[in-house]
Amino acid sequence: MGPKTILVCLTTPEHAETLMKHAVPLARKHDAHLVGLHTIEAMLVYPGIAMHIPGPAFAAFNQSQKEEAKKIKAVFNRYTKSETFQSEYRLVRAEAMSATERMVESARAADLVIMAHEDKDIDRYDQRHAQVQVIRNSGRPVIIIPLGYDGPEIGANIVVGWSDTREAARAAHDMLPLADAGAQVSILQVGHAPKNPLEDSDGIDLVETMSRHGLNASLDYRETLGDGVVGVLNKVAFEKGADLIVTGAFGHSKAYDFVIGATTYALLKGAQLPVMYSK
Secondary structure, three states, rough: OOOOEEEEEEOOHHHHHHHHHHHHHHHHOOEEEEEEEEEEOOOOOOOOOOOOOOHHHHHHHHHHHHHHHHHHHHHHHHHHHOOOOOOEEEEEEOOOOOOHHHHHHHHOOOOOOEEOOOOOOOOOOOOHHHHHHHHOOOOOOOEEEEEOOOOOOOOOOEEEEEEHHHHHHHHHHHHHOOOOOOOEEEEEOOOOOOOOOHOOHHHHHHHHHHOOOOOEEEEEEEEOOOOOOHHHHHHHHHOOOOEEOOOOEEOHHHHHHHHHHHHHHHHHHOOOOOOOOOO
């Protein structure tokens, strides 16, 4: 059974177009309830700071928020008005919480979350790094769509980044409801290939599991050769004509990620296709 509740986080009118182009076909394919979420930012005044904010400043701030919300709702309605699946636009005030916290809160009841790639040029301050927080804290699979991406519908051809970790296992199984019947699924291991592939019992077991779900699964090995894991994932996905990359996320502690860096952060910055992250 495919996803029945899809949450799409609509942060700006510019990115709402890209997100709806990919969220609507998924909702249509799975007859899912599509929720478009937009948060209105609260103007915070921090204790201990002596300052007076004139009434007109508050009014102008609130008006700009309303105008942006109206534009986003118009995009959402334009893409959903002719569809037969259920849809709703949710306008949520951040109040004392940040927009990111509201997204995490809303995501927990969804089967799937769809978000745009971070855009430092136009994202509001309280929306920055929202993707990381939703992936880390919502407990739900999250698809990140590159800015301006205009590729095929998701589900027919998928590359799964595989390693012997809990996060990768979670991602591989979270992918199953999204895959079309008979979809091409490439289980990709980046690194040194075993001398005898028949000894890779974990990889073979996963391919057989995918096959039992009616998927056309295969096992692939690639060396990094200086491209790094992200470069290999992008290259293989391009070669195979993939419409989605699937990977586990944040398998290390936050301290490790901060000091050494992590593949998840690099993929969030450098992915050229939609990527589904599972934590």
